[in-house]
Amino acid sequence: MSKVVEMRVPAGSSGVCTIWSVCAAVVVFALFVQAWIVVQARPQDLVTGAHGMADIISRALPPAFDQFVPNLWPVLETIDLAIFGTVFGVILAFPLAILAAAxxxxxxxxxxxxxxxxxxxxxxxxxxxxxxxxxxVGLGPFPGALALAVHSVGMLGRLFAEVVEDMDMGPVEALTLTGAGRLQVLSHAVVPGVLPSLLGIGLFRFDENLRSSLVLGFVGAGGIGFQLLTAMNLFQYQTVSFLLIATFVLVACAERVSAWLRGLVK
Structure with a gap:
């Protein structure tokens, strides 16, 4: 005979949960209110300033597609900034991650x-x-590439270290018991165990670096960002709209290529 088990909830537990839920909602609402005050949010300004945005959009149309050839080199710079920063970030982050994995x-x-x-x-x-x-080192793409590489070391180093810490330690322990040295354990157990995950993280980082390289141009680090800032300062809004379209196409293509490559390494 099957037995029916009755689950009894303590009488005051539902009331306690309700009180905590109300308190949490009040705290979240208070945080939002203080954020609204600190950022000086004025939604009515969007309505009154809509004509200004419409004027800029009208000046930006049609996009200056004749700027395609002159901006091929900045596009290449933007891509190469991301490649340089990602590759050197991976090279420097991996040994740091090994040292930073407990x-x-x-x-x-x-x-x-x-x-x-x-x-x-x-x-x-x-x-x-x-x-x-x-x-x-002065203006140009090189300082941007160095900036992406250094920042990638920090981001990739943390993620790589977490992957290494979560890996299966069975192969490492087996090789250690056979008397293998640290380098042998690293090359035959650690690297093969985490390589697919590391490659996937590296490709994600390339995607992020590509977006970051667009912004770094605003401080003179080359690429499309520098051309975009120059066009905005010269009020060349049709060139600005073309560069925005080029940026969207570049990021979209990079996302698809990155997703395809991640699918290959899984």
Missing amino acids: NVTPARPLYYAARAVIGVTRAVPDLVWALLFVTA
Whole structure:
């Protein structure tokens, strides 16, 4: 005979849950209100300023498609900024991730040192890195590429370290018991176990770097961003609209290529 088990909820539990739900809703609402006040939100300004936006849009049409050939080089610069930053970010982030992973790091001081480097490079925005490198090496795409590489070290280093910490330690322990050295364990157990995940993360980072490279041009780091800023300063709105279209096409194509490559490495 089957037995029916009755689940009894304590009498006051539903009331406690309701009180906590109300308190949480009040806190969320209070946070939104203070954010509304701090940012000085004025929705009515959107209505009164709509004619200004309409005027700019009308001046931007039709897009200046005759700027296609002159802007091929900035487009190439933008793509190469993302490639340079991603490749060097991966190369520098992987050894840092090995040191920053608690399960494979050779020593605790190295663990804390690697975590500190990853934290600093990740905490400083890539735009700030670009400003620093522009001051150091001058205008052009090189400071932008350096900024993307340094910031990618922080972002990739943290993600790589988490992947290594979550990996299956069985192969590592098996090789260690056979007397294999650290380099042998790294090359035959750690790398094969995490390589697909690392490649996927690296491709995601390339996608992010491509978007970031567009913004870095605003501080003189080359690419489409610099051309876009120049056109806006010269009130060449038709060129601006063309560059925006080119940016959209570039990002969309990069997303599709990145998704295709991630599908291959899974």
